[in-house]
Amino acid sequence: MEISERASQLTPSITLSIDSKAKAMKAEGLDVCGFGAGEPDFDTPEHIKAAAIAALEGGFTKYTPSAGLPELRQAIADKLQADNGLSYKPSQIVVSCGAKHSCYNAILATCQEGDEVLIPSPYWVSYPDMVRLSGAEPVIVPTTERNGWKMRAEDFENAMTPRTKMLILNSPNNPSGTVYTREELEKIVEVAAEEEIYILSDEIYEKLVYDETQHVSVASLSKEAYNLTITINGFSKSYAMTGWRLGYMAAPEAVAKAVDSIQSHSTSHPCSFAQRGGLAALKGDQQPLADMRDEFDLRRNYMYDRITKIPNITAVKPQGAFYVLVNISQLGLSSQNFADRLLSKANVAVIPGVAFGDDRTVRLSYATSIDIIKKGLDRFQDFCRTL
Numbered sequence: 001m002e003i004s005e006r007a008s009q010l011t012p013s014i015t016l017s018i019d020s021k022a023k024a025m026k027a028e029g030l031d032v033c034g035f036g037a038g039e040p041d042f043d044t045p046e047h048i049k050a051a052a053i054a055a056l057e058g059g060f061t062k063y064t065p066s067a068g069l070p071e072l073r074q075a076i077a078d079k080l081q082a083d084n085g086l087s088y089k090p091s092q093i094v095v096s097c098g099a100k101h102s103c104y105n106a107i108l109a110t111c112q113e114g115d116e117v118l119i120p121s122p123y124w125v126s127y128p129d130m131v132r133l134s135g136a137e138p139v140i141v142p143t144t145e146r147n148g149w150k151m152r153a154e155d156f157e158n159a160m161t162p163r164t165k166m167l168i169l170n171s172p173n174n175p176s177g178t179v180y181t182r183e184e185l186e187k188i189v190e191v192a193a194e195e196e197i198y199i200l201s202d203e204i205y206e207k208l209v210y211d212e213t214q215h216v217s218v219a220s221l222s223k224e225a226y227n228l229t230i231t232i233n234g235f236s237k238s239y240a241m242t243g244w245r246l247g248y249m250a251a252p253e254a255v256a257k258a259v260d261s262i263q264s265h266s267t268s269h270p271c272s273f274a275q276r277g278g279l280a281a282l283k284g285d286q287q288p289l290a291d292m293r294d295e296f297d298l299r300r301n302y303m304y305d306r307i308t309k310i311p312n313i314t315a316v317k318p319q320g321a322f323y324v325l326v327n328i329s330q331l332g333l334s335s336q337n338f339a340d341r342l343l344s345k346a347n348v349a350v351i352p353g354v355a356f357g358d359d360r361t362v363r364l365s366y367a368t369s370i371d372i373i374k375k376g377l378d379r380f381q382d383f384c385r386t387l
């Protein structure tokens with residue numbers, strides 16, 4: 001059977017291949033320290049699980065509206081107003097099977113052959129392939145460690161062509177942990193507004209910010225920003241609900257309608273009782289989230305302090321998410337070679353930056369226990385010293 005051109009152009013996920021190598025080594029009985037995790041190592045809070053169990057036991061097992069439960073869309077609208085200063089009607093919100101699905105739906109609803117989509121690198125691994133699936137062309141905008149791995153408005157302006165349709169912004173960022181300030185976002189929005197470039201603003205890590213850092217929602221910056229932005233968020237990272245597959249987007253009415261149509265003919269709505277869990281997450285006790293954030297903060301400080309003491313590697317202190325992006329370019333190895341050798345020689349799994357469009361770096365996740373972080377960093381440090 002012939003595979004379509006569309007599917008053939010996709011790149012296999014490098015993150016998953018390192019992960020499966022590490023798992024195979026663990027299965028052989030090797031003591032592997034994994035820094036590859038892209039999900040919180042905490043369990044979903046009990047009250048959220050209880051709500052889903054009650055829904056299941058109460059027979060809440062049938063189809064829901066394709067855009068999600070009305071009460072969940074209302075709760076999301078309330079959350080966006082309270083936390084982000086954004087006024088969306090429930091009809092502007094579509095709940096999907098994870099924020100990944102929301103991003104994909106949104107790109108599919110707005111981009112097509114002939115369009116270019118700007119993606120600052122390092123980027124979350126799935127964006128370019130999502131863009132390719134829509135028929136549009138991903139255009140990578142490299143950033144530098146010196147600029148804190150942030151795309152400046154002038155970088156944006158220089159990368160723009162008459163075909164530019166959309167910019168994908170991800171703050172707090174995976175893999176760099178960088179968080180754009182209000183002023184930086186305002187300048188970017190100004191450029192986007194001049195040429196009516198859409199902004200896909202992936203805010204999935206918004207609750208995981210540290211020190212004095214404040215998360216700013218792009219759509220809240222101005223009326224123009226609101227009209228050009230598709231806001232993406234979800235439950236995976238804030239509420240440790242990665243396996244539940246629940247995310248959402250909020251956008252101008254026409255986009256939400258198109259996304260609802262796409263979804264109604266593909267996956268339909270996300271799992272009915274998972275949606276009840278999502279409702280409990282938004283309406284219930286937020287303390288587990290705060291506790292998780294505090295624990296991540298301790299690990300972040302520990303990991304960053306250790307890494308910056310190792311000669312010939314550098315890092316920018318992450319202000320959000322749960323990753324430290326390490327610049328290994330002085331060591332003279334490609335990121336894949338570095339990650340492969342680190343795994344086979346020192347039993348430490350990291351994600352090579354080539355997966356994020358930046359071969360100068362590797363990503364270490366601190367979504368793992370402090371004991372593993374300590375042990376893994378001892379090995380990481382010894383390994384770097386041998387190079």
Ligand SMILES: Cc1ncc(COP(=O)(O)O)c(C=O)c1O
Pocket residue numbers: 038097098099100101124170173174202204234235236237242246247
């Ligand atoms: C930046 C970013 N966006 C979206 C997602 C997808 O989240 P979800 O599990 O809700 O699909 C991830 C997951 O790793 C991510 O890092």
